[in-house]
Amino acid sequence: MIHVYGIVDELDSLPPLEGVGDAPLARRRIGDLELVVSETPRDEVTQEAVLRHAEVVEGLMTHSRAVLPAQFSRPFADGEELASAVSAKAPELAESLSRVRGCVELGLRVVAPASESSPSAESGAEYLRARLDDERRRSRLIADIDEPLARLSQATAGARATGNVFERAYLVREEDLSAFLDTVRELETEHPELALACTGPWPPYSFGAEAGQ
Amino acid sequence: MSMDQRPDLRQQVTLLELVDRVLNKGVVLSGDITLSVADVDLVYVGLRVLLSSVATLEEQGMPVAIGDALR
Amino acid sequence: MSATHEPLDKLLAGSGDLDRIAGELEHIQEAFPRRVNADPEKVERGLAQLVLTLVELLRQLMERQALRRMEGGNLTDEQLDRLGETFMKLDQRMTELKAEFGLEDRDLNLNLGPLGNLL
Numbered sequence: 001m002i003h004v005y006g007i008v009d010e011l012d013s014l015p016p017l018e019g020v021g022d023a024p025l026a027r028r029r030i031g032d033l034e035l036v037v038s039e040t041p042r043d044e045v046t047q048e049a050v051l052r053h054a055e056v057v058e059g060l061m062t063h064s065r066a067v068l069p070a071q072f073s074r075p076f077a078d079g080e081e082l083a084s085a086v087s088a089k090a091p092e093l094a095e096s097l098s099r100v101r102g103c104v105e106l107g108l109r110v111v112a113p114a115s116e117s118s119p120s121a122e123s124g125a126e127y128l129r130a131r132l133d134d135e136r137r138r139s140r141l142i143a144d145i146d147e148p149l150a151r152l153s154q155a156t157a158g159a160r161a162t163g164n165v166f167e168r169a170y171l172v173r174e175e176d177l178s179a180f181l182d183t184v185r186e187l188e189t190e191h192p193e194l195a196l197a198c199t200g201p202w203p204p205y206s207f208g209a210e211a212g213q
Numbered sequence: 214m215s216m217d218q219r220p221d222l223r224q225q226v227t228l229l230e231l232v233d234r235v236l237n238k239g240v241v242l243s244g245d246i247t248l249s250v251a252d253v254d255l256v257y258v259g260l261r262v263l264l265s266s267v268a269t270l271e272e273q274g275m276p277v278a279i280g281d282a283l284r
Numbered sequence: 285m286s287a288t289h290e291p292l293d294k295l296l297a298g299s300g301d302l303d304r305i306a307g308e309l310e311h312i313q314e315a316f317p318r319r320v321n322a323d324p325e326k327v328e329r330g331l332a333q334l335v336l337t338l339v340e341l342l343r344q345l346m347e348r349q350a351l352r353r354m355e356g357g358n359l360t361d362e363q364l365d366r367l368g369e370t371f372m373k374l375d376q377r378m379t380e381l382k383a384e385f386g387l388e389d390r391d392l393n394l395n396l397g398p399l400g401n402l403l
Contacts, residue, residue, distance in 0.1 A: 045236070047232065050235055050236055051231070053235060054235045069235075071234075071235055072235050107230055109305055111300075124369035124372065125361060126368065127369070127371060128368040128371070131347065181297055188300075194299070194300055195298075195299070195304040195305050196305075197226060197297075216295065216297065216298045216299065225306055226302060226309060229306070229309035230294065231292070233309065233312045236312075
């Protein structure tokens with residue numbers, strides 16, 4: 001079975017690393033795209049494998065002009081399955097690859113204070129109105145945070161707003177990185193009630209290669 | 214409001230963020246449950262498919278008939 | 285650089301209680317495949333988790349539908365009251381059931397892949 005790490009652009013050499021399960025890394029060209037892969041005997045999801053995958057991708061980032069990372073996914077049965085999956089999506093993959101060139105992914109995670117979900121509402125209508133207010137307040141907060149950051153990004157992805165947690169991934173050009181972080185810090189000051197974490201720079205996992213699918 | 218400086222916690226958050234990012238959620242069957250007895254898988258409950266369908270319909274603003282979600 | 289040998293720190297900015305962020309992330313460890321075993325101690329909890337997750341899904345969907353109808357202005361005051369009271373009771377009952385089985389919101393939160401999480 002074939003495990004895919006990502007699609008690379010002008011990879012100068014493979015990083016001095018072993019892949020998942022200590023298998024050697026290999027380059028594979030499919031059409032105009034170059035992939036980095038390794039053989040894997042098992043379809044197994046373990047933390048160790050995921051971390052090794054991440055390490056390889058980081059290594060690829062330092063050795064090439066652009067990397068469209070594959071998330072850790074089911075391996076492909078064989079070269080044919082891989083080739084047909086990639087060929088079918090070649091144009092989108094090429095586009096995604098050029099989109100991420102010169103960019104990194106930044107992740108944002110925000111935790112708002114837990115809202116009282118059981119208000120001592122006096123009537124059913126009051127309860128529903130309170131729920132509606134909660135919903136609207138959440139939407140406004142999310143917009144307050146997301147909009148200025150999205151403006152500084154090339155793309156956003158992975159948006160999830162559930163309960164009192166909001167998370168999103170932003171694709172940011174290297175040269176916009178410090179403006180982005182300044183904006184994050186401004187938002188922190190404007191919203192002292194929130195717990196907030198901005199992590200990165202990450203390889204752009206959330207921005208494209210569904211090559212694994 | 215300054216950033217938490219505890220290295221262990223920072224590394225924990227980093228690690229969890231990394232796994233969250235790298236791991237394709239479609240691969241890992243979180244949200245599907247396998248009921249097993251003595252390590253023998255007996256019943257597979259494909260909740261995720263059902264729930265995804267319902268959530269999609271709901272996002273489209275339509276009243277949800279569970280029958281639609283199962284189609 | 286080795287992620288497994290060197291401590292990795294990718295936190296660029298942050299404020300507030302980082303423990304709260306970590307708390308939200310902990311469930312990710314559960315993403316690695318799990319089984320509900322018919323271990324008598326665990327099976328009841330596992331089934332309760334299954335059932336309550338479905339109930340929670342339906343409750344949320346219905347509540348959201350009600351809010352949409354309310355915004356649309358096509359509910360009478362009486363309907364609003366009855367709906368609201370039912371949801372209040374349902375919400376309260378869910379809280380009790382979760383406590384009874386030692387389940388947190390996070391335990392009922394299924395990952396829907398690209399659609400995000402349930403809760």
